Structure formats: C-alpha cells, structure tokens
Amino acid sequence: MTKKQEQNIILLLGALQGIGPFSTDMYLAAFPTIAQELNVTIAEVAYSMSSYFVGICLGQLLNGPLIDRFGRKNPLLIMLGLYILASIGCSMVNSVEGLIVLRFFQAIGGSMGMVANRAIVRDVFPANRLAQVFSTMTLVMGIAPIIAPSVGGFVVVGMGWRAIFWVLAAFASLVLGLVYFFLPESRGKDRSVSLKPKAVLTDFYSILQNRAFLGFTLVAAMNTAGIFAFIANAPFVYMKLLGLNEQTFGWVFGLNAAFFVVGSQLNRWLLKYHSSETIAKRGLLVQALMGVALVVVVAFSYLSLGSLMSLIAVYTFCLGMIGANAMALAIRPFSKNVGSATALLGSFQMGAGAVASAICSYFDDGTAMPMVSVMAGVAFVGLLGLWFGTNHTQKSDKNDEIIFAGDH
Template sequence: MLALTSIWTTILLAAAVALGPLATDMYLPALPAMGDALSAGPDQIQLTLSLYMAGFAVAQLFCGPLADRFGRKPVMIFGLLLFFLASIGCALATNVESLMTFRFLQALGGSAGPVLGRAAIRDIYTPREAARIMAILASIMALAPAVAPTLGGLLLSGFGWSAIFVALGGYALVVILLIAFGIPEPMAPGNRQSLRLGNLACNYRRIGTDPSFIGYTLTNAFAFAGLFAFLSGSSFVLIDFLGIAPDHFGLYFACMVAGYIIGNLTAVRLGRRLVPDQILLRGLLISVAGGSIMASLAMTGVYSVWAVMIPQTLFMVGVGMTLPQTMSGALANFPTMAGSASALFGFIQMAVAACVGALVGHLYTGTSLIMASVIAVCAVAALAAYLLLVQRYPAPGFEPAEAGK
C-alpha cells in the first residue's frame, strides 16, 4: 500500500476522478456517427450527454453519505463496477433509448470516482494544502481528456462507436484494481457518519445553508457549465458546421485541454505567494475574456475553427485556475462530512451543467453562435457569484490577510 501523502496516491485518485471526463470526452467525436447509426437527431444524441450529467448529479447525493458511513474505498469500488457493466450495455445498445438508459446507469456508477476523490483529498490535507493538491490532481487528470477525443476518433475509425464504450469499461476495471490494492482507506474511523435519514437531512441542511459553501459551489458550477456547453456543442460545431474530420477532432480538443493544464500549473505556481481567492479572481477574469471574445466573433459572423478554439483555450486557462480553488473552498468547513459536502457540491455542479448542455442542444441552429453565447454567459455568471458571495464569505485561510482584519 502507498502512503496517503505520496504523489502516487494523488495519481491514483486522479485516475479515478478522470473517469468522469473520459466518459464525456471520449465519445464526442462519435456523436454524429452515433446519430446516423441509431437514427437519432442531434438533440437526442446530445441528450445522452445531458442525461449522463443528470445521473452523475443525482448519484452523488447518495454516494457521499454512503462513503461518510462505510469509507471511501468500498463505495468507490462498487460504483466503478456498476460503471463497467453499464459501459458494456452502452456498447451493445441498438437504439437511442437503450443508449440513454445505459448512459444514465453509467453515470450512477461513475460518480463515485470524482466525488470520493475530492473527499479523499480533504481527508488527507488541510483546506489550503488541498487547494494546491487539487490543482496538481487536475493537471494530472487533464491528460485523460487531452487524449480521450483522439483515442475516441481512432476507435471510431477502426472499430466503430461501440468500441469506445468497451474501452471505457476496460479502464474502469483497471482503476478498480489500482484503488483496491494500491491505497489505504483515507477516511479516519472517528469521522464516520450515521446513515439515519434525520442525520443525513441535518448534514445536508447544514452544508446547503453555509454561505461560503454556496458561493464557491455556484462559482464552480457556472464555470464548469461553460466548459460543458463546449463539450455539448463542439462536435457538431467543429465537425458538422466547420468541417473538420472526426479523427482530427481530438487534436483541436487537445488545444483546449492544454489551456486547462496551463491554468492548473499557473494556480500551483501562484499558490506559493497568493491565497486561493486571489487566484480564483484572476482565473474568472480570464474566463470572462475568453468567453466574451468567442461570443463577439460569432455575433459578427466570424466563423472558423480558430475563432472558436483560441477563445475557448483562453477560457479554459481561467477554468483551470478556478476549479481547484472552488473545490477546496467549498469543502473547507466540513472536515468530518467531506463526502456529503463533496456530494452536494458535485450534484449542483452537474445539475447546472446538464441543464446548460440540454439548452445548447435544444437551441442549436447549425452555427457556433449559441454555444459561444452560452459559454460567455456562464463565465459572467461565475464572476458574479464570486463577487456577490465568495468575497463576502471566504473559506478559512482563503482570503488575503488584510481582508480578515
């Protein structure tokens, strides 16, 4: 077994957390082809993405309390096993309705990785240390979405869209073995919580009414929703509208992921001299700039791959700086119920993202205008949540020293 504070433990947790972006990003190049194969329109195929996010959101509300009661490892292993079985079901789907069903089940299991990965980091580290570790973890796990669309495009070209889900199932099995035999249980026995309904309701009420938690969670949710708007619309915009080849989609997608990694690494470097909320504000301003540029270009009729990808990459630099700070800040006040706090955080994040993704699919008009406009609005909403809530109710140790006087 590895030490909990080992970098290899962080890498294993990143592998579990990466299951979420892998399940969304790997099949993006296949969305148009899946629509053709299953006789489904863009709105129905995009709904498989939003349903996944909805299932992901709901499952976390149960996953977190179960992990607070029984520990992180057993719940994570059970969830990943369900993800494996549902992935095989997706691969065997013969119509869009059955694909939607298995995608929802896939989400129920896949939620265990991210929600319990965040909780484990909070178990192991203090809030300020956790912000730095989450930025490192995010940089590591960003390698998954960087290669996922390219790998998905290759699998699509060589074996068809079903092979993408077989590969996802195989990845889940590997992660199960690594988690089971690679790391000890990170949760202290004394922090176990009761599963009684009254206790759960009390815990969620306490978490959900904490103004600091609300501020960081909404800031995160809107920033993540901007990313999800791109995930939901990019394959149709880049492949169908702008005409890039499906197997080249991953190369353009990697540009966006590179921006995210740059943001993560910038946050780690700035963390040596700035507190998390100062890093957070800088990231939000960068995201607003990227989203606004993309929307402005689309509104003036400038349609090209780079009119989408350059602003989106800038947007992702800001997101890479923003997400680790908000994750750690939201969990800072709840060391003894990190699973439940992480669950509610993830539920709100995924619920907002699912609604935004469905909106992009419903309003899609065949150009990049809707996607770009939604990304810009999400960036502005994230900045507003920060200014109205986070600045007034910062997490302990996250605010500049003079702000606490």
C-alpha cells in the first residue's frame, strides 16, 4: 500500500468515526430549547444522551461478530442506512420518550462505524503502528467536537433544533457514499465465524480471558467516561451556571475540545521516544490531578469561566494522549476475531460513558459537583486499569520468552 493510499484510508476512517462526536456534541447547545419545546427538564433531555450511549454499547456487541462473519464493508453500509433513518425520525418526535428511543436506534447504526474503523486499522496496519494511526485519526475526527457545538448552536438559532438531525442525516449520507465508492474491503467473509449466540458468547469469553485486554480496556473505558461526563453536563454548567448563550457555549466547548486534538497529536511525536504504557501513565497522573483540582474549585465555590476552561483544557489534553494508546494496547494481542475484540472494547467504553452521564443526571443537585466528581474518579480507576494491564503484559512477554527459549 502506498503512503497516499494509507492517508486516504485514515482520512475516510476519521470521517467515519466523526459521526459519533457529531451525534453527541452537535445537539448539546439545543438541550434548553428541546426541554422547553417538549415541556421537560434538561436532565430529562440528557437521558437521550444516555440512551445513545446504551445503543452504542449494545450495537457494537451486535456489529462486531457481523463484520467478522460478512466482511467490513457491506455491514457498515447497512448500518449507516439505519443511522440515517433514525436521524430523520429524531427530527420528527413530539415527546422526550420518542427522542430517547430513536436516539437508541441511531446509536445502533452509528456504532458500526466505531467497530469497523478500528477493525480495519488492525487489518491494514502493523501492531507497532496502531497507536500512531489512532492518533492521526483523532486529528480528523477531533474536528467534529470542535465545530459540532458551534454548528449546532447556529442551526438551533437559525432553523430550530429539529434541523440538527437533518444535518446529521446528510453528513452520514455523505460518509456512506465515500465508503461505498472509496473504501476497499480489508477482510473478506469468514464462514468459520458463527453467529449463533453460543458461539458468539464463546468468542467474547475467550477475548475476556486476556487480562492485558481487560486492563487496557478499563483505561479506555474510563477515558470515555471522563469525556462524556463532561459532554453530558457541559450545557448545564456553561449555560445555566455560568450564563453563556448557545453560540458562545459552542465556541467555548470547541476550544476545550481542541486541547483533546492537541494532546492526541503530541502523542504521535512522543511515541517516537516512549512506549504507549509510559505515555498513558503520565497522562493519567496529570488527569487525576486536574480532576481533584476541579472538585476543589467547585467545593469551595471558586467556579468561574476561566478556572473551569483552564482545568478542563488540561484534562482533555490528557484524554487525547491516553485514548489512542489505551485502544492500541487493548487490541494489539488479536489478529483473529478482531471485530469482536473491538466490539467489546467499544461497548465497554460507551457503557462507561452511559453510566457516567447517568450518574451525573441521577445525582443532579444544581451544581457542577456531580460532573467534576465523576471526572476525578474515573482518572484514578484508569490508573488501576493501566497497572493491571501493564503487569499482565509483562507476564505474557516473559512467558513468550520462556517458550521461545524452550524451542531452542
């Protein structure tokens, strides 16, 4: 494969992965408007975010075995179609319950992009380049959370919140066309892969037996939980507590998201000199420190736009450094059933995001404390996951050395 072909694949996969951030971030600025029109609270509207996370979680468990059995491309096209139809449905709802249900099905379709793009990266690139490729993809997909809230804010003001879902449907249609015409099939059908429930569960169980996978997946899951604890509560904190309007919120949120992209790109450079484990460890330590600082700021009533933006900026900068390394370390051991492995990884990530946002909604007390407490807690859990994964990776490497020596 030529370098240009590699770059084109990375760009396309980044656009595919960008569907997820657009789906979550673009309608954030519309939360107050949706709540007002549907006659519910912002916290109730936030459950549509949780239902999306649940759909992403379950959808990946469905889609992983599908791409192992039928190849990557055709299942991806079908699920993008489902995403488009559900997006159109979201634009027509008249109740928050309808929005919650359709966001779930939107996520089922959109989750295929997350599973397929990671599997394709594992198909196409060698294991020692995975973290670097994931970081490069983040540069492409990272544009989405930077511009999505701003675009959403302008759409809400100019055309109403329902138009947001038409924009999402149009973007997914564009991606579907690009996939159809320009994305090559990286792995064909595998008739040895069974879709019977018992066989699927057996494959999942065998993957979960890999303890290094469990540890690094926990890191990735806590990374996602930290991101979405912030995303789900940012509209309330910035607009209700700090008084920003929809458009200003979009710019502020986008600036915070930009630090995520900067962190991911610094990670590409750091990988030339340090291991993924080392970079993730240092990122998690700084992330935990920022989480504690956020709790202190809120607890002692020092919350301001400047303090929140600066601490969140460093926090998201660390998330950008951690995410690509955690994903690469988690899927590195697998060459078969890659779709199922990436599905488990992604479902744990989105499951953690759903739980984090739901916890924040459940403990809503009219302050930013639920958000910052979750953001701090997940960093410490991530450190435990990194220790567990690294410890079992080292044990596995030692066992491989013993076996190799015995062969001689």
